[in-house]
Amino acid sequence: xxxxxxxxxxxxxxxxxxxxxxxxxxxxxxxxxxxxxxxxxxxxxxxxxxxxxxxxxxxxxxxxxxxxxxxxxxxxxxxxxxxxxxxxxxxxx
Numbered sequence: 484x485x486x487x488x489x490x491x492x493x494x495x496x497x498x499x500x501x502x503x504x505x506x507x508x509x510x511x512x513x514x515x516x517x518x519x520x521x522x523x524x525x526x527x528x529x530x531x532x533x534x535x536x537x538x539x540x541x542x543x544x545x546x547x548x549x550x551x552x553x554x555x556x557x558x559x560x561x562x563x564x565x566x567x568x569x570x571x572x573x574x575x576x
Contacts, residue, residue: 498550505557518565525565529558 487495512518518525532555539548 495546495550498547498554502550502553502557505554505561509557509560512561512564516564516568518561518569520561520565522562522565525558525562529555529562532558 508518508520532551536548536551536555539545539551
């Protein structure tokens with residue numbers, strides 16, 4: 484059962500804010516088919532959020548599993564567009 488104490492609540496709110504911060508960037512990236520973020524940042528963020536997703540699964544923390552997966556998913560979209568769309572646009576331009 485989920486035990487929601489002050490420490491858990493602080494972590495939950497922090498993770499929700501962190502995941503939410505990706506939403507405007509991801510929407511803009513999808514619309515423009517261009518990601519202005521540094522490739523190294525996106526690679527590190529995507530890889531680290533994937534590891535945190537796996538960790539959350541292993542410790543059976545459903546809330547942080549979902550939130551870390553959302554962080555991974557949104558950063559992966561930005562990474563995908565950065566690598567594949569921008570690479571193709573460079574070749575065409």
